Amino acid sequence: MAGKQTIKNIIFAIAAFTIVIILLFVADRQPFGRRNSTFAVDPDTEISSIDFTSGKAKMILEKSKDNIWRVNGRYEARVNGITFIEKVLTGIEIKSTVSEETFSEEITGKNIEPVRVRVYSGNKIIRSFLVYKTTSNIYGNIMKTTPKAKPFIVNVPGYDFDIGSAFTLNENYWRPYTLFSLLPADILKIELENGADTLASFSIENNILEKKVTVEPAYDFRTDTARIQRYITYFSIVPFESWALDLSPEEIVEITGKKALFKIKVTKADGEAEIVTFWPREVDGELDTDRLWARIDDNNNLVVVRYFDIDPVIRKRSYFFVN
Numbered sequence: 001m002a003g004k005q006t007i008k009n010i011i012f013a014i015a016a017f018t019i020v021i022i023l024l025f026v027a028d029r030q031p032f033g034r035r036n037s038t039f040a041v042d043p044d045t046e047i048s049s050i051d052f053t054s055g056k057a058k059m060i061l062e063k064s065k066d067n068i069w070r071v072n073g074r075y076e077a078r079v080n081g082i083t084f085i086e087k088v089l090t091g092i093e094i095k096s097t098v099s100e101e102t103f104s105e106e107i108t109g110k111n112i113e114p115v116r117v118r119v120y121s122g123n124k125i126i127r128s129f130l131v132y133k134t135t136s137n138i139y140g141n142i143m144k145t146t147p148k149a150k151p152f153i154v155n156v157p158g159y160d161f162d163i164g165s166a167f168t169l170n171e172n173y174w175r176p177y178t179l180f181s182l183l184p185a186d187i188l189k190i191e192l193e194n195g196a197d198t199l200a201s202f203s204i205e206n207n208i209l210e211k212k213v214t215v216e217p218a219y220d221f222r223t224d225t226a227r228i229q230r231y232i233t234y235f236s237i238v239p240f241e242s243w244a245l246d247l248s249p250e251e252i253v254e255i256t257g258k259k260a261l262f263k264i265k266v267t268k269a270d271g272e273a274e275i276v277t278f279w280p281r282e283v284d285g286e287l288d289t290d291r292l293w294a295r296i297d298d299n300n301n302l303v304v305v306r307y308f309d310i311d312p313v314i315r316k317r318s319y320f321f322v323n
Helices: 002-028 079-091 100-108 225-236 249-256
Strands: 049-054 057-063 069-071 093-097 115-121 124-132 142-144 152-155 178-180 187-194 202-207 212-216 262-268 273-283 286-296 303-306
Touching: 100 142, 178 273, 187 225, 202 225, 249 273
Parallel strands: none
Antiparallel strands: 049 057, 049 115, 057 069, 093 152, 115 124, 124 142, 142 152, 187 202, 187 262, 202 212, 262 273, 273 286, 286 303
C-alpha cells in the first residue's frame, strides 16, 4: 500500500508541476520568453521620458508638466520626432531571430557599441533594451532586452524604415527644423551680409521703445517703414528642410571653407545673437539651384535649406527703399 501511495504522490507531483509550467507558458504568451522578447510599450501607457545611453554619452527626452517634450532639458523637441519615437516604441515587434554566429560576426566582431534605451512612465521604468545598429538588415538594428538575452531583428509592421535611426543620441536630430523662431518684440537688430554683392548687405535697427525701424546704410533713399516692419515678422518662423547628419567632418570643412553666400545675424532683445551662415550646395558635382547648406551658430552639424523657405528673409538693401 505504501508503494502505491508513493507512486500516486509522484504522479500527483508531476501533474502539478506540469500544470504550473503550462500556466507560466500561457501567462507569458511569448514564444521566446517575455523577459527575452518584450520590447514594445503598451499604447495605453503614458510615456513621460526616454533616455539613451551609449558608452559615456547620454541623452534624455522628457515631457514637462505642460506636456512639452524637451531635449536634454535645453531645447523644445521636434513634434514629429517625438511622434516617430512613440510610434516605434509602441509598435515594434519581433521580425526574426538572430543566431549567435550572426550576432558575433555582425556585432561583436565589429565592436558595435549598443544604445541602451530606457522608457519611463513617471518614475517607473516600463521598458529597457539594447539597440545594436547595423547594416546587416533593412531595419537597421539588432535588439536585446539585456546583454545576455537572445538577439532579435525587430520592425514596426507596415513600415519598412530604419528603426535604428530612432535611437540616436545626437540632440540635433530631436530639435525643431527652424533657423529662426523670433517675434518682432524679441528682435533688436538684424544684419545680413551678402557674399555675392556687398552693396546689397544691410542692417536693421528695431527700436521697440520708440516704435521705429531703420535700415543702414540708407544713403539718400527714403525707406519704406511698413516694408521693414513686415520683414521683421518673417523671422517668427524660418524653417529648414533637414539636418545633414551624414556629412563627414572632412566634407563639412570643405563646404564651410568656401565663401559664404549669405550670413544673417539677429541680435535679440536680451543681447544674445543667433547667426546662420549659408553656402552653395552641390549634388553629384552640379550646383543645386533649389537648396543651400547652412550652419546654425557654431553647431558641428550643417543643415539643408530650401531657397523657397528662406526667400522672405534673404533680401537686398534696395528692397527696403521707396521707389
